[in-house]
Amino acid sequence: MWLRSLSLTQFRNYARLEWRLEPRVIMVYGGNAQGKTNLLEAIAYAATGHSFRTGSDRELIHWAAWRDPMPFARVIAEFVRQDGPVRLEIALVAEGGTPSPETASLRKQVRINGVPHRALDLFGQAAVVVFAPQDVEVVGGPPAERRRLMDLLIAQTSPAFARTLAAYQRALAQRNALLRRLQEEGGDPGQLDLWDESVARYGAPLMGQRARALHAIAGYAEEIHRTLSGGEPLMLRYIPGLDPAQVEGQMALDTLLWGQGWAEAELAEIFRKALLRERAADIRRGSTRVGPHRDDLRFIVDGVDIGLYGSRGQQRTAILAFKLAAARWLASVFRESPLLLLDEVMAELDEERRRYLLRALEDAEQAILTTTDPMLFAPDFRERVRRFHVQAGFLREDPDPPGIG
Numbered sequence: 001m002w003l004r005s006l007s008l009t010q011f012r013n014y015a016r017l018e019w020r021l022e023p024r025v026i027m028v029y030g031g032n033a034q035g036k037t038n039l040l041e042a043i044a045y046a047a048t049g050h051s052f053r054t055g056s057d058r059e060l061i062h063w064a065a066w067r068d069p070m071p072f073a074r075v076i077a078e079f080v081r082q083d084g085p086v087r088l089e090i091a092l093v094a095e096g097g098t099p100s101p102e103t104a105s106l107r108k109q110v111r112i113n114g115v116p117h118r119a120l121d122l123f124g125q126a127a128v129v130v131f132a133p134q135d136v137e138v139v140g141g142p143p144a145e146r147r148r149l150m151d152l153l154i155a156q157t158s159p160a161f162a163r164t165l166a167a168y169q170r171a172l173a174q175r176n177a178l179l180r181r182l183q184e185e186g187g188d189p190g191q192l193d194l195w196d197e198s199v200a201r202y203g204a205p206l207m208g209q210r211a212r213a214l215h216a217i218a219g220y221a222e223e224i225h226r227t228l229s230g231g232e233p234l235m236l237r238y239i240p241g242l243d244p245a246q247v248e249g250q251m252a253l254d255t256l257l258w259g260q261g262w263a264e265a266e267l268a269e270i271f272r273k274a275l276l277r278e279r280a281a282d283i284r285r286g287s288t289r290v291g292p293h294r295d296d297l298r299f300i301v302d303g304v305d306i307g308l309y310g311s312r313g314q315q316r317t318a319i320l321a322f323k324l325a326a327a328r329w330l331a332s333v334f335r336e337s338p339l340l341l342l343d344e345v346m347a348e349l350d351e352e353r354r355r356y357l358l359r360a361l362e363d364a365e366q367a368i369l370t371t372t373d374p375m376l377f378a379p380d381f382r383e384r385v386r387r388f389h390v391q392a393g394f395l396r397e398d399p400d401p402p403g404i405g
């Protein structure tokens with residue numbers, strides 16, 4: 001699939017942008033802090049409803065817009081899929097008397113082909129994979145970041161997964177609130193039955209989907225990593241936050257999921273039992289100890305957990321292999337290649353990895369890459385791609401960037 005047009009109004013440092021694109025590799029170049037990342041952020045935001053660099057949507061509204069009586073930002077992205085075009089639109093509107101970037105509450109209005117929808121419905125409409133320099137932090141960072149990595153990816157293939165995740169998080173928050181009340185005020189622990197039931201019902205399919213997606217991605221990642229690293233295999237290990245093997249008489253999650261054909265009903269039952277077993281300890285702690293909110297994903301190279309022991313270079317290669325594998329997985333699910341968005345990632349790679357990545361870009365239907373330095377790319381590559389120059393939120397096609405004759 002590919003992005004045919006992008007329209008921005010007061011999004012980050014773009015007061016206004018109308019951009020038409022083609023299905024090929026597109027290079028956006030410019031100095032630091034000119035709006036390269038903002039552009040990729042806008043595209044990924046339209047496709048997923050999430051920014052890949054902030055959890056606060058308020059930051060996305062142009063600073064100048066906060067002087068208006070009703071500050072807003074809008075992004076409209078028109079993707080072309082095999083089955084036709086789809087127009088994704090998000091408007092962020094600040095509400096309140098005199099809204100300020102610090103205090104305003106935002107209304108997020110989503111339209112798909114002009115029809116109002118919930119933000120979660122954006123998932124499954126278009127597939128994007130973002131490659132960013134900060135990705136490397138995910139390998140050795142806190143588990144929550146690796147869960148986010150998995151979830152954003154899986155949600156793109158399944159809006160149902162996104163809805164289940166949201167329902168799980170709500171149920172978990174309610175259970176935790178009740179646990180804290182029981183801890184502070186005492187009361188009948190039987191009140192937890194209802195929330196145990198919801199937490200288990202929504203949590204089991206989450207674990208099932210994460211395990212299945214990672215199993216598929218791991219196959220691609222192992223092979224890509226071997227090529228990138230000169231022969232070392234990468235193993236992606238899913239560590240569930242509920243280990244069925246720890247629950248009396250049960251088997252390991254893998255056996256349960258693979259051996260019996262996605263036995264999520266059994267997993268939900270085991271989850272309920274585990275919640276009951278942990279109940280007293282959970283009340284003492286005021287939080288839920290088992291469940292997919294404690295899942296992790298580990299990156300293992302040659303038997304070594306490189307999140308813990310890997311060099312920066314090894315972590316970078318591993319996450320690059322993961323992202324490329326994710327792109328292949330999305331391509332197999334959608335039966336067309338996802339849009340690849342690469343934010344200044346070439347500069348960090350050595351010659352061989354750069355070549356591998358560029359080949360992957362050219363295999364995709366469309367890829368948009370940003371760089372401060374077009375000279376990092378071979379002359380024939382620079383000539384083949386379409387190039388745009390960005391300066392202070394203005395984008396213009398530039399057939400002749402500095403150093404490219």
Ligand SMILES: Nc1ncnc2c1ncn2[C@@H]1O[C@H](COP(=O)(O)OP(=O)(O)OP(=O)(O)O)[C@@H](O)[C@H]1O
Pocket residue numbers: 011012013014030031032033034035036037038039059060061062063064344372
């Ligand atoms: N809400 C906003 N309103 C206006 N400008 C913003 C807003 N948020 C960020 N900016 C500005 O956008 C610019 C950063 O753009 P961006 O992160 O896209 O840079 P970049 O071109 O990718 O640079 P680098 O090469 O340094 O990564 C900065 O000048 C920043 O001040």
